[in-house]
Amino acid sequence: MRIEQAINQRKFKDDHHKMVVNLLYTGNWLRDSLGANLKSYGLLPQHYNALRIIRGRHPEPVSAGSIKDVMLDKASDVTRLLDKLEKLEYVQRRLCPHNRRKMDINITAKGLKLLDEVDVPMDNFYNDIAERLSAEEAAQLSDLLDKVRR
Structure with a gap:
């Protein structure tokens, strides 16, 4: 339309x-x-984004500041997001042994399992878009969006 x-x-x-x-x-x-x-997974896009960032660094820990730096939604309250993800046992926070002012964040086995499940409908979503746009068109659109932000 x-x-x-x-x-x-x-x-x-x-x-x-x-x-x-x-x-x-x-x-x-x-x-x-x-x-x-x-x-249906009880997640918001911001939770999903944070989990994917943490999974991308797995098995290494990541800091809240590093997560915030690469979040798609820069207005996200990372501390609150992590509080919820920790309460759901998807992530684990520990005091950094080298810097006691910093928290190390790791994804848990439960968080990895959740992302494996969520990847299925998300892949279907991206595949649906791929049926409407060729790879060349998607690359061109992405380049044009980059150009808008310059």
Whole structure:
């Protein structure tokens, strides 16, 4: 569906305005679609993002600051996210032996198992997008989005 139909707007000031509206609308659509895939697991997209970051460093620990640096949602309260993930036993926090002011965060076996389960619907989500966009189109779109942020 074209953006004009999705938001019931026939005209835009110009193509740049239309592009910004389309980016915002599509970003929200992606967030909501990803959230729907994660809801049955009791996760928000921010939890999933943090777990993937921690899994990416596994078996090495990661600090809360390192997680925050690479989170997709820079406004996330990492401490609160980690509190919830620890309460659910998906991550474990320990005092860093080399720096007692820092916490080392590791993913648990339960967290790894959860991500293995969540990977299935997430892969289906990405495969659905791959049916609509070729690899070349996806790369071109990604390059254009990078260019917008310069």
